[in-house]
Amino acid sequence: xxxxxxxxxxADLDPEQHDxxxxxxxxxxxxxxxxxxxxxxISRRAAYAVATEVVRPDQVLVVTFTDKAAGEMVSRxxxxxxxxxxxRTFHAxxxxxxxxxxxxxxxxxxxxxxxxxKLPIIGRxxxxxxxHYRFTPGKDLADEIEWAxxxxxxxxxxxxxxDESGREPPIPADLFVRVYDxxxxxxTRSGRIDFDDLLLETIALLETDQAxxxxxxxxxxxxxxxxxxxxxxxxxxxxxxWLGDGRDLCVVGDEDQTIYTFTGxxxxxxxxxxxxxxxxxxxxxxxxxxxxxxxxxxxxxxxAGEGRAKRLMAARGDGPEPVxxxxxxxxxxxxxxxxxxxxxxxxxxxxxxxAVLVRVNAQLVPIEAALTRAAIAYQVRGVPxxxxxxxxxxxxxxxxxxxxxxxSARIRGVELAAEVxxxxxxxxxxxxxxAAAGGRGDDARERQASLDTLLAxxxxxxxxxxxxxxxxxxxxxxxxxxxxxxxxxxGVNLLTYHRAKGLEWDxxxxxxxxxxxxxxxxxxxxxxxxxxxxxxxxxxxxxxxEHLLLTWAETRAGRGGSEGRRRPSRFLASLRPPVGAARRxxxxxxxxxxxxxxxLARPSSGGDPLFEALRAWRLEKARELGQPPYVIAHDTTLxxxxxxxxxxxxxxxxVKGIGPGKADRFGAEILAVVARxxxxx
Numbered sequence: 001x002x003x004x005x006x007x008x009x010x011a012d013l014d015p016e017q018h019d020x021x022x023x024x025x026x027x028x029x030x031x032x033x034x035x036x037x038x039x040x041x042i043s044r045r046a047a048y049a050v051a052t053e054v055v056r057p058d059q060v061l062v063v064t065f066t067d068k069a070a071g072e073m074v075s076r077x078x079x080x081x082x083x084x085x086x087x088r089t090f091h092a093x094x095x096x097x098x099x100x101x102x103x104x105x106x107x108x109x110x111x112x113x114x115x116x117x118k119l120p121i122i123g124r125x126x127x128x129x130x131x132h133y134r135f136t137p138g139k140d141l142a143d144e145i146e147w148a149x150x151x152x153x154x155x156x157x158x159x160x161x162x163d164e165s166g167r168e169p170p171i172p173a174d175l176f177v178r179v180y181d182x183x184x185x186x187x188t189r190s191g192r193i194d195f196d197d198l199l200l201e202t203i204a205l206l207e208t209d210q211a212x213x214x215x216x217x218x219x220x221x222x223x224x225x226x227x228x229x230x231x232x233x234x235x236x237x238x239x240x241x242w243l244g245d246g247r248d249l250c251v252v253g254d255e256d257q258t259i260y261t262f263t264g265x266x267x268x269x270x271x272x273x274x275x276x277x278x279x280x281x282x283x284x285x286x287x288x289x290x291x292x293x294x295x296x297x298x299x300x301x302x303x304a305g306e307g308r309a310k311r312l313m314a315a316r317g318d319g320p321e322p323v324x325x326x327x328x329x330x331x332x333x334x335x336x337x338x339x340x341x342x343x344x345x346x347x348x349x350x351x352x353x354x355a356v357l358v359r360v361n362a363q364l365v366p367i368e369a370a371l372t373r374a375a376i377a378y379q380v381r382g383v384p385x386x387x388x389x390x391x392x393x394x395x396x397x398x399x400x401x402x403x404x405x406x407x408s409a410r411i412r413g414v415e416l417a418a419e420v421x422x423x424x425x426x427x428x429x430x431x432x433x434x435a436a437a438g439g440r441g442d443d444a445r446e447r448q449a450s451l452d453t454l455l456a457x458x459x460x461x462x463x464x465x466x467x468x469x470x471x472x473x474x475x476x477x478x479x480x481x482x483x484x485x486x487x488x489x490x491g492v493n494l495l496t497y498h499r500a501k502g503l504e505w506d507x508x509x510x511x512x513x514x515x516x517x518x519x520x521x522x523x524x525x526x527x528x529x530x531x532x533x534x535x536x537x538x539x540x541x542x543x544x545x546e547h548l549l550l551t552w553a554e555t556r557a558g559r560g561g562s563e564g565r566r567r568p569s570r571f572l573a574s575l576r577p578p579v580g581a582a583r584r585x586x587x588x589x590x591x592x593x594x595x596x597x598x599x600l601a602r603p604s605s606g607g608d609p610l611f612e613a614l615r616a617w618r619l620e621k622a623r624e625l626g627q628p629p630y631v632i633a634h635d636t637t638l639x640x641x642x643x644x645x646x647x648x649x650x651x652x653x654x655v656k657g658i659g660p661g662k663a664d665r666f667g668a669e670i671l672a673v674v675a676r677x678x679x680x681x
Contacts, residue, residue: 004051004081009044014315018040020283024049026223027277028250029270033312034542035290035504036300038252042224043076045250046085055222055248057084063239064089065227073226086220090235091195094202101205101212115194118142118183126181133171135429137390137447140170142262143178148355149196150232152266155181199234217244228253228273232264247277256303256310256538259498261528288312288542290504292319295548298575299541305574306534312542322541322548324575329563330512330556331635334370334625337511340549341376341492344507349547351377354508355493357540359518362449364494365457367511372483373656377491381499386481390428390447394454395477397423402468413466417459424451456557460634464657497536500543507547510540513569514552537571550575557635582633582654611642612678617673619667632666633657641670645678 010018017037020030021044032038046062049055062077064070064087073087088096095114102111115121119138126141127134148154151163158180159173169176187194193201206213218243227232228251231239243249251273258267274280288296293314301310323340327333337356344354356367363387371378385391398420411419424430430451454477462468462474493505512518519533541548552572555563615638623628633641637657646652654665 004047006048006051008049009048009080013041013044014285014287016046016283016285020285021045021048023250023283024052024054026250027273027280029228029273029280029282030250030252030285031270031282032252032254032285033288033310034254034257034284034539035288036312037289038226039073039076041285042226042252043073043080046077046224047080047082048086049222050082057082058086059219059221060085061093061220061223061242062087063093063223063225065230066502067092069226078482084602090238091198094198094238097216098198098205101209105205106210112191112193114198115187115192118145118194121183121186122179125179125186129171129175129179132429133175136171141179142175144169145183146196147262147264148180149200149204151235152200154235155184158609196234199238203234203238203241205237213241213244216242217246221246222248224250224251224252229258229267229270230260230265231257231269232266234264236269249277256308256535257501259501259532259535259539261532281452286311286313287315289315290545291542292316292546294319294321295541295544295546298322298548299538301539301575302534302538302571305571306531319433319546322544322550324572325549325551325566327551328551329635330366330553331639333511333551333553334366335639336369336551337509337549338374338376340509341371341507342374344547345376349506351491352379352493354509355495355500355503355505355507355543356509356511357495357500357543358512358522359497359536360449361388361496362453363512363517367455367494368484369480371492372480374618378494379491380484381493381495384452384484385453385475386484388447388450390450391454392449393428394424395474395481397427398458398470398474398477402474404470410469412469413462414472416468417455417462420458420470420473421455424455429453445615451483460557463632463634464637464662466662497540501539504543504545506545507549508540508544509549509551510537511549511551512553512556513537513550513572514556515567515569517573518569534571537569562633598666608642610645610674611638613673613677614638614641614670617669621669633662641674645674646671647674 010021013021018041020028020041024045030038030041032041042062046060050057050060060082062070062073062085064073067089070087070092071093072090074085077083077085077087086093095111099111103109119142122138122141122145126136126138129136147167148158148161151260155177158177161167162169162173171179206216223239223243225239230253239249251270253267253270255267255271258265269276274282291299291312291314293316296312296314303310325333325336327336327509331562341351341356343353345351355662356364358364358367361383362385364380368378368380368385386395401420401423419428428451430448457477457480458473461473465472518537519530523529523533541550550572552568553566556566557563614633615635618629618638621632625632634657640655640657642650644651644655646655649663649667649671652658652671658667
């Protein structure tokens with residue numbers, strides 16, 4: 001028995017943490033708000049239970065959400081003097097049990113090999129689907145299979161179960177059943193099992209073999225489950241079987257951070273815990289040790305906007321007020337974002353302590369490009385844009401066009417853009433905006449968004465340089481891919497809200513907070529989908545320790561470079577402070593503006609007279625020539641011109657987006673606009 005001092009384990013805890021650690025006998029529910037020190041509480045509670053001889057170390061099982069979290073928990077427990085405590089995920093513990101029991105129940109045969117991924121099998125099956133369904137992302141199909149298996153729904157029962165639950169599969173239900181059944185058959189023929197089977201087989205074992213169940217319960221009798229709000233029905237059933245008649249269960253979670261319902265997770269097990277376990281004790285951890293009072297005030301207002309009374313209390317000192325900014329265009333928003341990051345870095349914040357969060361991966365591309373132009377190092381968490389399968393496939397199409405000696409090698413400008421789009425539509429399943437607006441899985445939406453973004457990049461390239469051919473387009477896209485690969489591991493973090501779960505930074509930026517982006521368009525007016533979108537924003541806000549920036553744009557370019565009007569995210573309305581607080585903040589703003597960057601809160605329209613003058617010239621020229629404005633010059637090109645302020649043709653040629661053709665056609669007029677505005681300042 002480790003010699004632990006109970007008093008030492010309690011010495012530095014706040015009152016709520018103290019109560020949670022003392023609750024060593026279950027059932028217990030710890031409702032742990034963001035940044036409230038739940039990992040400390042989980043490890044101290046286990047150590048205190050051992051120190052006070054409530055349980056032996058070898059009887060303890062701490063269940064974590066990820067392998068990484070399990071490793072961190074093991075390290076903390078070891079530092080507390082508990083090297084013998086087990087911390088694992090549901091899947092890892094199930095795997096350990098199956099490996100032990102499988103051979104004696106299968107004629108000495110070892111446990112079948114575990115599939116690393118469903119995607120190789122599903123990908124082959126998806127390519128056999130009719131029409132455009134063959135382009136359905138394998139991950140969406142895999143997620144739907146995981147949802148079904150988490151509820152122990154077999155292929156033949158899927159259609160009725162999906163209909164009863166209002167579940168919309170990524171493809172028509174009959175086609176999905178074909179894929180699901182084909183996947184299960186292929187997996188069985190190969191003699192393998194997947195990660196869902198680990199839980200299913202362990203559940204089947206413990207439900208049918210009383211001797212095995214008794215042995216499992218004799219080995220582990222004291223349970224602590226982290227991230228309980230993300231528990232699936234399959235995991236819940238396995239937990240019940242591990243417990244048997246035992247009651248030493250502690251669950252830890254936060255219903256406001258439930259963002260994985262698409263994989264079968266539900267916060268219902270957390271919110272109904274007290275009803276399912278009569279006499280259960282509930283402890284709320286409400287002191288946040290991560291974020292400033294100003295950041296937490298914003299998070300609390302977001303919850304209050306949904307009618308929630310929950311409030312996190314700051315345990316650290318004041319910080320700057322979060323900035324909520326409206327911008328005239330996506331280009332202006334991007335410029336302001338890069339400027340804000342620059343201010344943070346110059347003020348002493350390490351680039352690795354800055355994060356930019358977006359709803360889908362495709363939104364990272366213009367941010368990557370802007371940071372590259374500004375010579376700010378960055379790192380993409382997850383799969384970088386130019387490494388995504390659909391983007392690699394799209395570049396392969398352009399590569400074949402560039403290598404061709406036929407028609408595609410000769411066409412230029414708008415005609416080339418149309419040809420690229422047609423090829424992607426035929427070879428990759430690119431959809432038009434109307435078709436893409438249907439209910440689809442997250443991966444399908446990201447795949448479509450990636451192709452939309454790449455097509456917009458191609459459109460902009462060809463609008464800026466109508467003389468470019470497929471070889472020029474390919475060279476530019478490959479140069480951007482190389483710049484992305486060179487992103488620094490010590491740079492600014494770029495990632496989605498989902499990947500940000502469990503992480504934190506000194507400074508966090510949340511751009512593009514617009515209807516259709518967050519909440520995402522596919523959420524529609526569905527109450528549950530909108531609630532999850534609100535929780536994503538809550539997770540984003542609570543990642544910030546000190547600096548927080550939220551922005552949206554009044555216009556944003558769609559396909560073809562045309563600007564469309566945007567509306568702010570409905571969630572922003574609930575973030576406005578009370579009238580009295582707003583007045584006090586406005587009175588204090590002038591003194592703090594220089595250090596906090598609060599000036600960014602002003603709309604950026606009219607902020608740069610040269611940019612506005614160039615836009616006015618572009619509109620007049622487009623009307624004169626009978627062409628769309630983006631063909632004359634894209635907003636990114638105008639922004640580059642406004643920043644460079646060229647005074648000669650030589651200087652004009654050095655501006656990104658101005659090729660020889662554009663300089664010959666419009667150079668004199670552009671220089672005249674620059675001279676007029678700059679000379680009048």
